[in-house]
Amino acid sequence: MTSQRAAGGRPPPARRLTAPTPVPATTTVSRPAATIVVDEGHAGRRLDKFLRSQLRGVPAGLLFKLLRQGRLRVNGHRAEQNYRLAEGDVIDLPAMQAGAPATTVTRPPTALLDRMAKAVLYEDSNLLVVDKPAGVAVHRGSDMPAGVIETLRFLCPDLPGLELGHRLDRDTSGVLVLTKTPPMLRHLHEMLRDREKEIERHYLAIVAGQWPANLRVLEAPLRRRDADVVVDPRGQRAETHVRVRRRVGDWATLVDVRLFTGRKHQIRVHLQHAGHPIAGDDRYGDPRFDSVVASRGGSGLHLHAARMVIPLPDGRDVVVSAPMPERWRRVLGTPATGGAGRGSRRSRPVRSGR
Numbered sequence: 001m002t003s004q005r006a007a008g009g010r011p012p013p014a015r016r017l018t019a020p021t022p023v024p025a026t027t028t029v030s031r032p033a034a035t036i037v038v039d040e041g042h043a044g045r046r047l048d049k050f051l052r053s054q055l056r057g058v059p060a061g062l063l064f065k066l067l068r069q070g071r072l073r074v075n076g077h078r079a080e081q082n083y084r085l086a087e088g089d090v091i092d093l094p095a096m097q098a099g100a101p102a103t104t105v106t107r108p109p110t111a112l113l114d115r116m117a118k119a120v121l122y123e124d125s126n127l128l129v130v131d132k133p134a135g136v137a138v139h140r141g142s143d144m145p146a147g148v149i150e151t152l153r154f155l156c157p158d159l160p161g162l163e164l165g166h167r168l169d170r171d172t173s174g175v176l177v178l179t180k181t182p183p184m185l186r187h188l189h190e191m192l193r194d195r196e197k198e199i200e201r202h203y204l205a206i207v208a209g210q211w212p213a214n215l216r217v218l219e220a221p222l223r224r225r226d227a228d229v230v231v232d233p234r235g236q237r238a239e240t241h242v243r244v245r246r247r248v249g250d251w252a253t254l255v256d257v258r259l260f261t262g263r264k265h266q267i268r269v270h271l272q273h274a275g276h277p278i279a280g281d282d283r284y285g286d287p288r289f290d291s292v293v294a295s296r297g298g299s300g301l302h303l304h305a306a307r308m309v310i311p312l313p314d315g316r317d318v319v320v321s322a323p324m325p326e327r328w329r330r331v332l333g334t335p336a337t338g339g340a341g342r343g344s345r346r347s348r349p350v351r352s353g354r
Contacts, residue, residue: 017116017117017118017120017152017155017156031055031058031093031095031096031097032095033092033093033094033095034093035090035091035092035093036054036090036091036093037088037089037090037091038050038085038086038087038088038089038090038091039087040087041181041182041183042085042087042182043085043086043087044084044085044086044182044186045084045085045182045186046081046082046083046084046085047067047074047079047080047081047082047083047084047085047091048060048063048064048067048081048082050085050182051063051072051091053160053161053163053182055093056160058096062096064081066094066096067079067080067081071094072091072092072093072094073091073092074089074090074091074092075089075090076090076092106145106146107154108145108146108150108151108154109145109146112136112146112151113151113154113155115133115136116130116136116148116151116152116155117155119131119132119133121175121320121321121322122318122320124318125180125181126179126180126181126183126184126312127165127177127178127179127180127184127310127318128152128156128159128162128177128178128179128180129175129176129177129178129308129318129320130148130152130175130176130178131173131174131175131176131322131323132148132168132172132173132174132175132176132305133173134171134172134173134300134301134304134325135170135171135300136148136170137170138164138167138168138170138176139164148164148176148178149162149163149164149178152178159180161179161180161181161182162178162179162180163178163179163185164176164178165177165178165179165184165185165188165189166188166192166262168305169265169268169301169303171280171300171301171303172203172301172303172304172305173303173304173305173322173325174203174304174305174306174322175305175306175307175308175320175321175322176305177308177310177320183313187312187313188310191310191311192262198311199308199309199310199311200258200307200308200309201258201259201262201305201307201308202256202257202258202305202306202307202308203256203257203258203259203267203303203304203305203306204245204254204255204256204257204303204304204306204324205254205255205257205267205271205278205279205302205303205304206248206252206253206254206255206278206279206293206298206302206328206331206332207252207253207255207271207276207277207278207279208251208252208276208277208279208286208289209250209251209252209253209275209276209289210247210250210253211242211244211253211255211276213244215242215274216241216242216243217239217240217241217242218238218239218240218241218242218270218271218273218274219237219238219239219240220238220269220270220273221233221234221235221236221237221238222235222236222238222263222264222265222266222269222270223235223236224264228265228283229263229264229265229266229268229269230269231269231273236261236263237261238261238263238266238270239259239260239261240257240258240259240260240261240266240267240270240271241257241258241260242255242256242257242258242271242274243255243256243257244256246332248331248332248333251289251292252279252289252292252293252331253276254332255271256306257271265283265284267303268281268283268284268303269284272284272285277289278301278302278303279293279298279301279302279331280293280298280299280300280301280302281301281303282301293331296330296331296333297327297330297331298327298328298330298331299327300327302328302331304322304324304325304328305322306321306322306324307319307320307321307322308320
């Protein structure tokens, strides 16, 4: 596969997003009965995910209730929410009325809108790639009214099919890929699930101590245990490659990390298991090391998704990079760069700017 470069070898400007005119926080949902015929582009999607993408503003709880009651039918029959759609499937939707006004997209906090509006690294007709800030979840949670996906959907009302292509932990920064179309979402999920070695995911991490130069491959099976992940022979295969990028005295090392599998918390657990936890990791870290990092001005998890190589269905690669966070330079003892670029984008975007 080859990478398509932007004209002149220089990355074109990423589009800068602008928040739309404020809208009411909520509205009442009222929809007449309707029929949807599934086209080729949506074949293979789960029924519940398809419905939520097509019926924005309709409460998920209402859709699930209609499915349980058999009032929302596929090809004239009841269907489970995890049913995989086929081209030509006919979905019959009953009239819907949600009495409680609590389902339209709430305007994300202004500060988050401003941060994400400046975060676009790359865009084409199928992909939107952003530099996710540390401390921002990829989707909303009980303590966060909006995450990356809700904020970008608000900022991009022209992209109704926008979905997360993969996940990053809340405290991890860097390259995050979103898809605009169901076929690209399926393609990316296939790559991550069945052909993981073909999609390159490179991270930077600051770890405790001197990482051994000859320790390059970590293979330790991982298993979830409640909210944590542990190394366990009964767990799933997990492979991580590590390369020393720079040593910081004898107390820390900046390493390049490449994922060959994508287990939950894989990098954090593998590096901790090797005896070199990541700076600022409040779950798998070393408080004594974190104190030293804090004394040098460091805060938060020092794990950054630095580069991703995304093979496209047509055989080209999209290569996107996100610069190392400026806040890390205090820990590493390097001067500020005065604003590093947004990273390399070696595939020409279909559109940039609006």
